[in-house]
Amino acid sequence: MDRLEAYAKENNIPIMQKEGILFLQDYIKKHNVKKILEIGAAIGYSAIQMALVDDKIKIVTIEKDQARYHEALKNIQEFNVQKQINVILGDALDINVDGQFDLIFIDAAKAQYIKFFEKYKHNLNPKGVIITDNLSFHGLTENYEHIKSKNLRALVRKINNYKEFLINNQEFVTKILNIGDGIAVSRKKL
Numbered sequence: 001m002d003r004l005e006a007y008a009k010e011n012n013i014p015i016m017q018k019e020g021i022l023f024l025q026d027y028i029k030k031h032n033v034k035k036i037l038e039i040g041a042a043i044g045y046s047a048i049q050m051a052l053v054d055d056k057i058k059i060v061t062i063e064k065d066q067a068r069y070h071e072a073l074k075n076i077q078e079f080n081v082q083k084q085i086n087v088i089l090g091d092a093l094d095i096n097v098d099g100q101f102d103l104i105f106i107d108a109a110k111a112q113y114i115k116f117f118e119k120y121k122h123n124l125n126p127k128g129v130i131i132t133d134n135l136s137f138h139g140l141t142e143n144y145e146h147i148k149s150k151n152l153r154a155l156v157r158k159i160n161n162y163k164e165f166l167i168n169n170q171e172f173v174t175k176i177l178n179i180g181d182g183i184a185v186s187r188k189k190l
């Protein structure tokens with residue numbers, strides 16, 4: 001794991017923070033999660049961490065960047081979890097995934113969070129959850145007015161729109177947790 005973390009740092013690949021990973025692993029254990037869909041594999045770091053919780057866990061993860069996809073395949077082999085993780089190369093907004101999942105983890109392009117949520121909520125088991133990372137975005141979502149860069153401000157505005165979308169959602173109830181880079185846990189209203 002240290003090697004993957006160092007590789008991600010050296011190559012500027014954003015991977016989930018340790019605190020967020022520990023939260024995910026704990027959630028998976030406590031709720032007996034067995035089927036996971038991840039949007040945004042990068043080099044496979046979070047998928048491997050989730051697979052290592054229990055060898056009965058099956059994960060489908062989607063990555064659109066070819067180089068990262070190949071790196072993910074290599075890392076998954078190295079950790080010997082290839083029977084548990086299926087990596088799909090493609091844009092999550094263009095492809096369709098079959099099946100129902102206990103946990104859908106959204107960790108891809110932040111500007112597209114609402115689209116990912118709307119598309120993949122149909123793949124969620126009735127009692128499952130959608131977890132989204134980076135709701136705090138390094139604390140920037142709470143300090144929006146101090147951001148100088150126009151592009152960054154636009155991105156942070158989109159993350160804040162996503163938060164609003166979750167808070168006002170008629171179908172889902174969401175808890176936003178101050179863990180790692182800010183994690184949202186959304187479940188279907190009964």
Ligand SMILES: C[S@@+](CC[C@H](N)C(=O)[O-])C[C@H]1O[C@@H](n2cnc3c(N)ncnc32)[C@H](O)[C@@H]1O
Nearest residue numbers: 015016040042045046063064091092107108109
């Ligand atoms: C934050 S990284 C994922 C990190 C990974 N979940 C981890 O913690 O190890 C986001 C990844 O999502 C990918 N991505 C962005 N938009 C995507 C899309 N529409 N479909 C598939 N992958 C996407 C990016 O190429 C990037 O590698």
